[in-house]
Amino acid sequence: MNSYKEAAREIRTRKHGVGFTGAGISTESGIPDFRSSDGIWSRYDIQEYGYLKNFIQNPEKVWNFIHALENDFSFVSPNAGHYSFYELEKAGFLKCVITQNIDGLHQRAGNSRVYELHGSMNELHCLKCAKKFPRNSSSLKLKNSVPICECGSILKPSIVFFGEPLPAEAFDMAVKESLSAGYMIIAGTSAAVYPAAQIPYIAKKNGVFIIEINAERTPLTSSISDIFFEGKIGIVLPELVKEVLKS
Ligand code: NAD
Ligand code: ZN
Numbered sequence: 001m002n003s004y005k006e007a008a009r010e011i012r013t014r015k016h017g018v019g020f021t022g023a024g025i026s027t028e029s030g031i032p033d034f035r036s037s038d039g040i041w042s043r044y045d046i047q048e049y050g051y052l053k054n055f056i057q058n059p060e061k062v063w064n065f066i067h068a069l070e071n072d073f074s075f076v077s078p079n080a081g082h083y084s085f086y087e088l089e090k091a092g093f094l095k096c097v098i099t100q101n102i103d104g105l106h107q108r109a110g111n112s113r114v115y116e117l118h119g120s121m122n123e124l125h126c127l128k129c130a131k132k133f134p135r136n137s138s139s140l141k142l143k144n145s146v147p148i149c150e151c152g153s154i155l156k157p158s159i160v161f162f163g164e165p166l167p168a169e170a171f172d173m174a175v176k177e178s179l180s181a182g183y184m185i186i187a188g189t190s191a192a193v194y195p196a197a198q199i200p201y202i203a204k205k206n207g208v209f210i211i212e213i214n215a216e217r218t219p220l221t222s223s224i225s226d227i228f229f230e231g232k233i234g235i236v237l238p239e240l241v242k243e244v245l246k247s
Pocket of ligand 1: 021022023024025027028032033034047086101102103118185188189190191193194213214215216218231232233234240
Protein backbone atom coordinates (compact mmCIF):
# COMPACT_ATOMS: atom_id res chain seq x y z
CA MET A 1 0.00 0.00 0.00
CA ASN A 2 1.43 3.42 -0.85
CA SER A 3 1.80 6.12 1.81
CA TYR A 4 -1.11 8.20 0.52
CA LYS A 5 -3.48 5.24 0.69
CA GLU A 6 -2.22 4.23 4.13
CA ALA A 7 -2.46 7.77 5.56
CA ALA A 8 -5.92 8.26 4.01
CA ARG A 9 -7.13 5.00 5.53
CA GLU A 10 -5.93 6.10 8.99
CA ILE A 11 -7.63 9.50 8.61
CA ARG A 12 -10.90 7.92 7.51
CA THR A 13 -10.98 5.38 10.30
CA ARG A 14 -9.65 7.62 13.07
CA LYS A 15 -11.68 10.58 11.83
CA HIS A 16 -11.20 13.26 14.48
CA GLY A 17 -7.85 14.70 13.64
CA VAL A 18 -5.92 17.86 14.38
CA GLY A 19 -3.48 19.83 12.28
CA PHE A 20 -0.22 21.09 13.72
CA THR A 21 1.49 23.66 11.55
CA GLY A 22 4.51 25.93 11.41
CA ALA A 23 6.06 28.54 9.17
CA GLY A 24 6.60 25.97 6.38
CA ILE A 25 2.91 25.90 5.47
CA SER A 26 3.02 29.60 4.60
CA THR A 27 6.21 29.66 2.51
CA GLU A 28 4.18 28.77 -0.61
CA SER A 29 2.07 31.87 0.11
CA GLY A 30 5.25 33.93 0.00
CA ILE A 31 5.99 34.31 3.73
CA PRO A 32 9.52 33.06 4.30
CA ASP A 33 10.28 30.75 7.23
CA PHE A 34 13.32 31.44 9.40
CA ARG A 35 15.48 29.21 7.23
CA SER A 36 14.91 31.02 3.96
CA SER A 37 17.74 33.31 3.06
CA ASP A 38 15.49 35.99 1.59
CA GLY A 39 12.57 38.03 2.82
CA ILE A 40 11.73 39.70 6.06
CA TRP A 41 14.01 37.68 8.34
CA SER A 42 17.08 38.74 6.39
CA ARG A 43 16.05 42.39 6.70
CA TYR A 44 15.23 42.13 10.40
CA ASP A 45 17.54 40.09 12.59
CA ILE A 46 15.42 38.08 15.02
CA GLN A 47 18.08 38.60 17.72
CA GLU A 48 17.45 42.31 17.45
CA TYR A 49 13.66 42.29 17.08
CA GLY A 50 12.30 38.99 18.36
CA TYR A 51 12.86 39.25 22.10
CA LEU A 52 10.59 40.85 24.69
CA LYS A 53 13.56 42.80 25.99
CA ASN A 54 14.06 44.34 22.52
CA PHE A 55 10.46 45.56 22.61
CA ILE A 56 10.73 46.99 26.10
CA GLN A 57 14.04 48.71 25.35
CA ASN A 58 12.96 50.19 22.04
CA PRO A 59 9.25 49.80 21.23
CA GLU A 60 9.42 52.29 18.37
CA LYS A 61 12.09 50.27 16.55
CA VAL A 62 10.23 46.96 17.07
CA TRP A 63 6.92 48.55 16.00
CA ASN A 64 8.60 49.49 12.69
CA PHE A 65 9.33 45.80 12.22
CA ILE A 66 5.69 44.91 13.10
CA HIS A 67 4.47 47.40 10.49
CA ALA A 68 6.74 45.76 7.90
CA LEU A 69 5.40 42.33 8.88
CA GLU A 70 1.80 43.54 8.62
CA ASN A 71 2.57 45.03 5.24
CA ASP A 72 4.07 41.73 4.00
CA PHE A 73 1.11 39.72 5.36
CA SER A 74 -1.42 42.02 3.68
CA PHE A 75 -0.17 40.96 0.22
CA VAL A 76 -0.43 37.19 0.73
CA SER A 77 -3.25 34.67 0.50
CA PRO A 78 -3.80 31.15 1.78
CA ASN A 79 -2.35 28.42 -0.45
CA ALA A 80 -3.35 24.86 -1.34
CA GLY A 81 -1.97 23.60 2.00
CA HIS A 82 -4.20 25.89 4.07
CA TYR A 83 -7.22 25.09 1.88
CA SER A 84 -6.59 21.37 2.29
CA PHE A 85 -7.00 21.69 6.06
CA TYR A 86 -10.27 23.50 5.42
CA GLU A 87 -11.40 20.67 3.08
CA LEU A 88 -10.70 18.15 5.84
CA GLU A 89 -12.70 20.20 8.37
CA LYS A 90 -15.60 20.62 5.92
CA ALA A 91 -15.70 16.87 5.31
CA GLY A 92 -15.83 16.20 9.08
CA PHE A 93 -12.33 14.76 9.45
CA LEU A 94 -10.61 17.62 11.29
CA LYS A 95 -11.45 19.15 14.67
CA CYS A 96 -9.03 22.05 14.70
CA VAL A 97 -5.72 23.43 13.56
CA ILE A 98 -2.99 24.20 16.08
CA THR A 99 -0.55 26.64 14.58
CA GLN A 100 2.70 28.31 15.52
CA ASN A 101 2.08 30.92 12.82
CA ILE A 102 0.92 34.45 13.37
CA ASP A 103 -0.14 35.19 9.79
CA GLY A 104 -3.86 34.33 10.16
CA LEU A 105 -3.89 32.30 6.91
CA HIS A 106 -5.66 29.24 8.36
CA GLN A 107 -8.60 31.42 9.41
CA ARG A 108 -8.62 33.11 6.01
CA ALA A 109 -8.74 29.67 4.35
CA GLY A 110 -11.92 28.94 6.31
CA ASN A 111 -10.90 26.81 9.29
CA SER A 112 -13.22 27.67 12.16
CA ARG A 113 -11.14 26.48 15.11
CA VAL A 114 -7.55 27.63 15.04
CA TYR A 115 -5.39 27.68 18.17
CA GLU A 116 -2.60 30.20 17.75
CA LEU A 117 0.19 29.06 20.06
CA HIS A 118 2.30 32.11 19.30
CA GLY A 119 -0.53 34.61 19.48
CA SER A 120 -2.12 36.87 16.95
CA MET A 121 -1.36 40.07 15.09
CA ASN A 122 -5.03 41.05 15.31
CA GLU A 123 -4.88 42.02 18.94
CA LEU A 124 -2.82 44.38 21.05
CA HIS A 125 -2.42 44.44 24.79
CA CYS A 126 -1.06 46.84 27.34
CA LEU A 127 2.12 45.77 29.06
CA LYS A 128 1.07 47.63 32.21
CA CYS A 129 -2.68 47.15 32.78
CA ALA A 130 -3.15 44.15 30.38
CA LYS A 131 -6.16 45.72 28.66
CA LYS A 132 -6.75 44.26 25.19
CA PHE A 133 -7.56 46.16 21.99
CA PRO A 134 -8.40 44.93 18.49
CA ARG A 135 -5.56 45.84 16.08
CA ASN A 136 -7.93 47.73 13.79
CA SER A 137 -9.41 49.83 16.58
CA SER A 138 -9.74 53.36 15.24
CA SER A 139 -9.54 54.92 18.70
CA LEU A 140 -5.91 54.00 19.39
CA LYS A 141 -3.67 56.93 20.25
CA LEU A 142 -0.19 56.94 18.76
CA LYS A 143 3.05 58.30 20.13
CA ASN A 144 5.91 58.26 17.62
CA SER A 145 3.95 55.58 15.68
CA VAL A 146 3.64 53.40 18.80
CA PRO A 147 0.03 52.69 19.92
CA ILE A 148 -0.69 53.82 23.46
CA CYS A 149 -3.12 52.44 26.03
CA GLU A 150 -5.71 54.53 27.88
CA CYS A 151 -3.45 54.20 30.95
CA GLY A 152 -0.61 55.85 29.00
CA SER A 153 1.58 52.77 28.66
CA ILE A 154 2.73 51.28 25.34
CA LEU A 155 0.74 48.60 23.52
CA LYS A 156 2.34 45.44 22.23
CA PRO A 157 0.94 43.14 19.53
CA SER A 158 -0.32 39.94 21.18
CA ILE A 159 2.24 37.78 19.43
CA VAL A 160 4.64 35.77 21.53
CA PHE A 161 8.14 37.20 21.61
CA PHE A 162 11.06 35.08 22.76
CA GLY A 163 11.11 35.31 26.53
CA GLU A 164 7.32 35.43 26.84
CA PRO A 165 5.00 32.63 27.94
CA LEU A 166 2.58 31.13 25.43
CA PRO A 167 -1.09 32.16 25.68
CA ALA A 168 -2.30 29.72 28.33
CA GLU A 169 -5.79 29.20 26.92
CA ALA A 170 -4.58 28.37 23.39
CA PHE A 171 -1.89 26.03 24.71
CA ASP A 172 -4.29 24.22 27.08
CA MET A 173 -6.88 23.77 24.33
CA ALA A 174 -4.17 22.53 21.95
CA VAL A 175 -3.07 19.91 24.46
CA LYS A 176 -6.66 18.87 25.18
CA GLU A 177 -7.54 18.52 21.49
CA SER A 178 -4.31 16.63 20.81
CA LEU A 179 -4.95 14.15 23.60
CA SER A 180 -8.39 13.28 22.29
CA ALA A 181 -7.44 13.23 18.59
CA GLY A 182 -7.30 10.13 16.41
CA TYR A 183 -4.58 11.44 14.14
CA MET A 184 -2.38 14.52 13.76
CA ILE A 185 -1.11 16.01 10.51
CA ILE A 186 2.09 17.92 11.18
CA ALA A 187 2.99 20.27 8.36
CA GLY A 188 5.89 22.67 7.89
CA THR A 189 7.56 22.86 11.25
CA SER A 190 11.12 22.12 12.24
CA ALA A 191 9.72 21.23 15.69
CA ALA A 192 12.57 23.14 17.26
CA VAL A 193 10.66 25.87 19.09
CA TYR A 194 9.51 24.87 22.57
CA PRO A 195 7.11 24.49 24.32
CA ALA A 196 5.00 24.30 21.10
CA ALA A 197 7.08 21.35 19.89
CA GLN A 198 6.01 19.30 22.92
CA ILE A 199 2.53 18.91 21.48
CA PRO A 200 3.26 16.21 18.86
CA TYR A 201 5.09 14.16 21.52
CA ILE A 202 2.17 14.51 23.96
CA ALA A 203 -0.20 13.35 21.22
CA LYS A 204 1.96 10.37 20.25
CA LYS A 205 2.17 9.20 23.88
CA ASN A 206 -1.60 9.07 23.88
CA GLY A 207 -1.75 6.84 20.80
CA VAL A 208 -2.42 9.53 18.18
CA PHE A 209 -1.37 8.50 14.66
CA ILE A 210 1.25 10.96 13.38
CA ILE A 211 1.45 12.02 9.73
CA GLU A 212 4.30 14.42 9.01
CA ILE A 213 4.73 16.53 5.88
CA ASN A 214 7.95 18.49 5.63
CA ALA A 215 10.48 19.53 3.03
CA GLU A 216 13.17 17.87 5.11
CA ARG A 217 13.54 15.44 7.99
CA THR A 218 13.03 16.82 11.51
CA PRO A 219 13.58 15.43 15.02
CA LEU A 220 10.01 14.06 14.78
CA THR A 221 10.64 12.04 11.64
CA SER A 222 12.53 9.13 13.13
CA SER A 223 11.14 9.41 16.66
CA ILE A 224 7.35 9.67 16.44
CA SER A 225 6.11 10.05 12.85
CA ASP A 226 4.14 7.02 11.66
CA ILE A 227 4.17 8.26 8.08
CA PHE A 228 6.56 10.88 6.70
CA PHE A 229 5.95 12.66 3.41
CA GLU A 230 9.06 14.48 2.26
CA GLY A 231 7.95 17.25 -0.07
CA LYS A 232 6.02 20.43 -0.56
CA ILE A 233 2.87 20.76 1.54
CA GLY A 234 1.02 22.44 -1.35
CA ILE A 235 1.51 19.29 -3.41
CA VAL A 236 1.38 16.53 -0.78
CA LEU A 237 -1.61 17.69 1.29
CA PRO A 238 -4.11 18.21 -1.58
CA GLU A 239 -3.10 14.77 -2.91
CA LEU A 240 -3.69 13.23 0.51
CA VAL A 241 -7.04 14.99 0.96
CA LYS A 242 -8.10 13.79 -2.51
CA GLU A 243 -7.35 10.23 -1.40
CA VAL A 244 -9.29 10.72 1.87
CA LEU A 245 -12.35 12.06 0.06
CA LYS A 246 -12.41 9.15 -2.44
CA SER A 247 -14.95 6.88 -0.89
P1 NAD B 1 10.82 26.75 10.91
O1 NAD B 1 11.18 27.88 9.99
O2 NAD B 1 11.74 26.43 12.02
O3 NAD B 1 10.65 25.41 10.08
C1 NAD B 1 9.86 25.36 8.91
C2 NAD B 1 9.89 23.92 8.40
O4 NAD B 1 9.03 23.84 7.27
C3 NAD B 1 11.27 23.45 7.95
O5 NAD B 1 11.43 22.11 8.39
C4 NAD B 1 11.19 23.53 6.43
O6 NAD B 1 11.99 22.57 5.79
C5 NAD B 1 9.75 23.24 6.20
N1 NAD B 1 9.18 23.83 4.98
C6 NAD B 1 9.34 25.09 4.50
N2 NAD B 1 8.59 25.27 3.39
C7 NAD B 1 7.95 24.09 3.18
C8 NAD B 1 7.03 23.64 2.18
N3 NAD B 1 6.60 24.42 1.20
N4 NAD B 1 6.57 22.34 2.26
C9 NAD B 1 6.99 21.53 3.25
N5 NAD B 1 7.84 21.91 4.23
C10 NAD B 1 8.31 23.18 4.18
O7 NAD B 1 9.34 27.06 11.39
P2 NAD B 1 8.61 26.73 12.76
O8 NAD B 1 8.89 25.34 13.17
O9 NAD B 1 7.21 27.18 12.57
O10 NAD B 1 9.35 27.68 13.80
C11 NAD B 1 9.56 29.04 13.49
C12 NAD B 1 8.89 30.01 14.47
O11 NAD B 1 8.78 31.27 13.81
C13 NAD B 1 7.50 29.63 14.81
O12 NAD B 1 7.41 29.80 16.18
C14 NAD B 1 6.59 30.64 14.12
O13 NAD B 1 5.73 31.22 15.07
C15 NAD B 1 7.49 31.76 13.68
N6 NAD B 1 7.29 32.15 12.27
C16 NAD B 1 6.02 32.33 11.80
C17 NAD B 1 5.81 32.66 10.48
C18 NAD B 1 4.39 32.82 9.99
O14 NAD B 1 3.51 33.21 10.77
N7 NAD B 1 4.13 32.52 8.73
C19 NAD B 1 6.90 32.79 9.60
C20 NAD B 1 8.19 32.61 10.13
C21 NAD B 1 8.38 32.28 11.47
ZN1 ZN C 1 -2.91 50.08 30.02
